[in-house]
Amino acid sequence: MSIRSTVIEQINRVAQQQSQRLAPLSDNLPLLEMGLDSLCLAILVASLDDELGLDPLSNEANASFPVTLGDFIALYEGAAAHAPA
Amino acid sequence: MSDPRLLMHPMTWNGCFGWLHSVEGQASGGVAAVVCPGIGRDSSTGYRSSRFLADRLAEAGYPTLRFSYPGTGDSRDVTDDECWTAWRRSVHEAIDTVMRVSGASQVILIGVRLGGALASLAASERDEAVGLVLLEPVLRGSSYVLQLRLEERMAADPVADARAVVRVHGLRLSERSLDAMASVDLRSVMMKQSCKVLVLSPSNSVILRGCAEFWRGGGVEVTQATSAGMEAFFRATHLADEPLPDPQHLMSWLSRAIPPCRAPWPAARAGVGAAMAEPGWVETPHFFGAHQQLFGLLCRPDRPVASDRIVIIGNSGGDPHDGFARFGVEFARALARRGIASLRIDFAGLGDSVNGPDDRDGVTHTFTVDRRDDFAAAIDLVRAMGFGFVAVQGLCSGAYHALQSAIADPRVAMLLCVNLPWFNLRFQRASPTSFARRGMAELSDRDARCLFLYAEGDAGLTALEMHFGPSGSELAALPGCDLAIMPELDHDLTRPRMRRLVIDRIIDFLEQQADEDRSALYPTITTVDTKPGRTALLQPAAS
Numbered sequence: 001m002s003i004r005s006t007v008i009e010q011i012n013r014v015a016q017q018q019s020q021r022l023a024p025l026s027d028n029l030p031l032l033e034m035g036l037d038s039l040c041l042a043i044l045v046a047s048l049d050d051e052l053g054l055d056p057l058s059n060e061a062n063a064s065f066p067v068t069l070g071d072f073i074a075l076y077e078g079a080a081a082h083a084p085a
Numbered sequence: 086m087s088d089p090r091l092l093m094h095p096m097t098w099n100g101c102f103g104w105l106h107s108v109e110g111q112a113s114g115g116v117a118a119v120v121c122p123g124i125g126r127d128s129s130t131g132y133r134s135s136r137f138l139a140d141r142l143a144e145a146g147y148p149t150l151r152f153s154y155p156g157t158g159d160s161r162d163v164t165d166d167e168c169w170t171a172w173r174r175s176v177h178e179a180i181d182t183v184m185r186v187s188g189a190s191q192v193i194l195i196g197v198r199l200g201g202a203l204a205s206l207a208a209s210e211r212d213e214a215v216g217l218v219l220l221e222p223v224l225r226g227s228s229y230v231l232q233l234r235l236e237e238r239m240a241a242d243p244v245a246d247a248r249a250v251v252r253v254h255g256l257r258l259s260e261r262s263l264d265a266m267a268s269v270d271l272r273s274v275m276m277k278q279s280c281k282v283l284v285l286s287p288s289n290s291v292i293l294r295g296c297a298e299f300w301r302g303g304g305v306e307v308t309q310a311t312s313a314g315m316e317a318f319f320r321a322t323h324l325a326d327e328p329l330p331d332p333q334h335l336m337s338w339l340s341r342a343i344p345p346c347r348a349p350w351p352a353a354r355a356g357v358g359a360a361m362a363e364p365g366w367v368e369t370p371h372f373f374g375a376h377q378q379l380f381g382l383l384c385r386p387d388r389p390v391a392s393d394r395i396v397i398i399g400n401s402g403g404d405p406h407d408g409f410a411r412f413g414v415e416f417a418r419a420l421a422r423r424g425i426a427s428l429r430i431d432f433a434g435l436g437d438s439v440n441g442p443d444d445r446d447g448v449t450h451t452f453t454v455d456r457r458d459d460f461a462a463a464i465d466l467v468r469a470m471g472f473g474f475v476a477v478q479g480l481c482s483g484a485y486h487a488l489q490s491a492i493a494d495p496r497v498a499m500l501l502c503v504n505l506p507w508f509n510l511r512f513q514r515a516s517p518t519s520f521a522r523r524g525m526a527e528l529s530d531r532d533a534r535c536l537f538l539y540a541e542g543d544a545g546l547t548a549l550e551m552h553f554g555p556s557g558s559e560l561a562a563l564p565g566c567d568l569a570i571m572p573e574l575d576h577d578l579t580r581p582r583m584r585r586l587v588i589d590r591i592i593d594f595l596e597q598q599a600d601e602d603r604s605a606l607y608p609t610i611t612t613v614d615t616k617p618g619r620t621a622l623l624q625p626a627a628s
Contacts (some may be wrong), residue, residue: 013287019321038239046232050224050292055231057102085600 003077006051011036014044027070034069054079091140093360093437095370096150098182100161101175102361103152103369104437105186106143115346116215117189118142119179120151120206124172125196125233125254126159131197131318132405132436137329137447138195145336146345148187152179156256158407159382159414161363164379165259168549169266176207184213184307191215193343197318198224202269209274216343217282218335221312224292225271233258252581255411270503271296281342284313287590290531306342310334315544322403323482325435326450351565362387366421371428371467378444379459381430381466382406384417390424393597395472396501397463398429399483401577402451405436409577412480412584417590425595428467432459432486451482452510460490464497474498478593481506481576491533492524499598501591506578507548514551521552529563536567536594538587540574567594 001009006027015022015036022035036044049055056079057065066072090109095102120135122128132425155171156163163171180192193216196204203223208214223229236253251258258266272295276282277568282305286293289309297307314331360369368384379395398413400406400493406429407414418429431438434449464475474500477488484502493502516522528535537560539546547559553560561568571586578584 016317017287017319038236041239042232042235045235046228047290049228049231050290051288053291055227057231057235072113 003052003080004073007048007073007076008057010044010047014040014047018043025069027068027073029069030067031065031069031072040045048076052080054083091143093136093140096182096186097359098360099175099178100155100363101152101178102159103150103179103182104139104149105148105149105183106136106139107187108143108146115184115189116147116191116193117187117501118147118149118193118216119176119183119193119204119435120149121176121179121194121196121204122151122153122157122201122470123200124154124157125256127198127200127319127403128153129254129322129409130320133323133325133403133447133448134315134318134330136437137333138332141332141336142339145340147193147339148189150183150186153407153520158405159361159368161361161420166261168256168262168467170262172203173206174249174505176203177211180207180213184223191343191346193218195340196220196222199229199266202226202229202271205271205274205276206269208280209276212277212279214277214280217280218337218339218418219286220286220315221280221286222271222284224271224296226266228292230263230267233263236348253410255409255415255581257581272299275303280305282307283338285315285335285341287312287515308338308342310338314368314486321323324458325403329447330401358464363418366418374438374459374462376442377440378439379430379433379462380406381428382417383426383428383467383470384421385426386421392424392426392599393471393473394476394599395427395467395474396420396425396427396476396478396499396595397460397467398427399456399460399477399479399486400430400432400435400451401480401483403435406431409480410579410584412578412587415584416478416588416591419594420595423592423596425592426467426472426565428463430459430463432456433617452485455489456486456581457490457493460486460497464494468496476501478502478591479505480578488524491528491535495531498533499595500533501538501594503538503578503587504540504543504574505537505549506545508552513560514579519552521548525553525560525563525566529565532565534565534567534594534598535563536591537569538574538590539568539570540576541570543574543576543579546570565575 018040020035023033025064045057054076056075066075092107092109094105096105120139122130122135135151139151142149153160154175155161156168192206193214194208194214195218197220201219208217233253235249237251250260250263300307317330342495365387366384367387368382371383375378401409413429418430420427434440434447460477475497477487477490477497478501480503484505487500488502491497513519549557556570557568560566573586574583578587
């Protein structure tokens with residue numbers, strides 16, 4: 001499964017589990033307008049850490065949180081590309 | 086229909102508060118269970134489901150202990166540095182306790198989210214652990230710490246507390262605690278071969294596969310299944326009208342893998358206490374209501390105080406009586422330190438209270454179910470203890486129910502509302518005869534004192550201003566009423582500073598009232614019935 005598919009799958013799973021209603025997902029959608037609150041976003045990042053073994057946000061602890069869903073996916077795709085094989 | 090002999094027995098040990106679930110008269114105890122909850126939000130969302138699961142385990146022949154870690158729920162407060170080590174130690178103490186009181190020689194550990202990591206660590210160190218059930222477990226502490234840090238970042242408190250690095254959901258975790266937690270990776274924690282493992286997880290992630298392979302490689306029997314049916318453990322607490330978990334898969338696995346082993350109860354069981362005390366406060370559990378179906382924790386000053394005042398604290402939404410981010414506990418213990426008693430209760434069907442003698446599904450609703458009878462039963466209890474001045478308090482839906490109770494019950498002398506969402510469920514236009522107007526006039530006429538606190542921009546201000554004018558000025562002008570709209574707050578009192586502000590404001594209001602009534606002679610309530618007993622929650626009262 002691609003990084004993009006995994007991210008989308010986890011977004012849907014977290015939204016369902018936390019009874020949150022998602023906006024239609026697109027790359028330009030601002031993360032904070034996606035329908036997930038801060039707790040859900042935090043759970044999402046932790047879930048992706050477990051699913052993909054990737055933790056790009058804490059590697060850049062001082063970087064700002066990605067703004068759009070596209071930025072968010074790109075962050076994980078970039079981390080996967082640079083991850084040790 | 087539940088087994089009518091099903092018991093919930095409140096217990097304390099080493100600063101932890103918990104519940105033993107068992108079946109009266111059933112000779113069992115060879116294998117007991119311990120439920121290790123999640124922390125923070127996971128603890129609140131899973132609370133009712135853990136109670137329900139513990140009942141099912143007890144019915145199946147496994148006496149079950151569920152509990153709150155130090156610094157969480159109703160357990161003792163801890164320092165920031167203590168958390169992780171105190172939590173780890175508390176799981177071992179819970180194992181020792183359930184084995185001591187049930188006579189069990191073997192134990193099954195059931196861990197939810199971070200409780201899964203804690204249960205796994207304990208199971209790896211205990212020969213008595215014959216079963217480990219992990220429900221959507223945290224497998225790597227670093228992932229969970231990442232989650233906590235992100236939550237902290239996204240809800241950053243501008244007034245930083247330098248010692249506690251992460252302050253979310255009522256938790257205060259130091260860098261030391263976070264580092265210790267982050268160092269846990271269950272892929273390198275080997276279980277004993279005698280411990281059978283069931284993992285219930287929505288997906289078979291890379292990390293979970295790594296754990297399962299590692300454990301199987303060590304000769305451990307590992308079963309994996311989806312967590313379907315257990316969604317209620319993670320559902321937002323205000324959705325209390327949705328079904329409780331269906332633990333059928335877990336129960337089937339247990340009956341096959343670790344069947345219950347009947348053994349007689351030990352005599353030592355009678356000696357277990359349920360009171361807890363720390364400097365400033367003493368807490369004792371109490372059951373009340375027609376069928377003893379309701380539960381509350383009485384929190385009193387640890388010294389005799391000339392006061393007959395008590396605050397009854399209702400649930401906020403579907404959160405258990407410890408409150409969102411543990412507000413109920415912080416509030417109760419702060420009151421006690423200032424010489425004021427409180428009873429933090431669970432409404433029927435929430436937290437540790439059940440709906441009635443034949444309640445099986447545990448379904449309720451946070452708004453539409455009338456809670457006036459629950460408050461009335463709590464008032465009966467505290468009046469019988471000798472408390473004469475009764476205040477009722479609530480946040481959000483709790484404020485709504487406290488308001489209804491105060492209007493309906495003339496024994497309520499004070500109403501303390503935080504972020505009241507509306508005055509009645511049915512929409513009414515503003516008029517002199519609206520429920521809001523009539524109700525508040527009635528409270529004012531009978532000299533009940535009322536405090537309304539709102540966060541700036543709170544949704545409840547719409548109803549307030551509709552009925553009582555801009556900023557609720559006409560309500561604030563009523564004799565005995567005080568109102569404040571506070572820019573520092575949010576709806577849930579998410580941050581510690583918000584909770585402190587609200588607590589201080591309420592205590593000021595209570596003390597101001599006491600000063601105004603200086604001429605009154607208050608009796609000193611020094612003795613109340615603190616016998617915790619073994620209470621048959623589901624047993625109808627004798628007619």
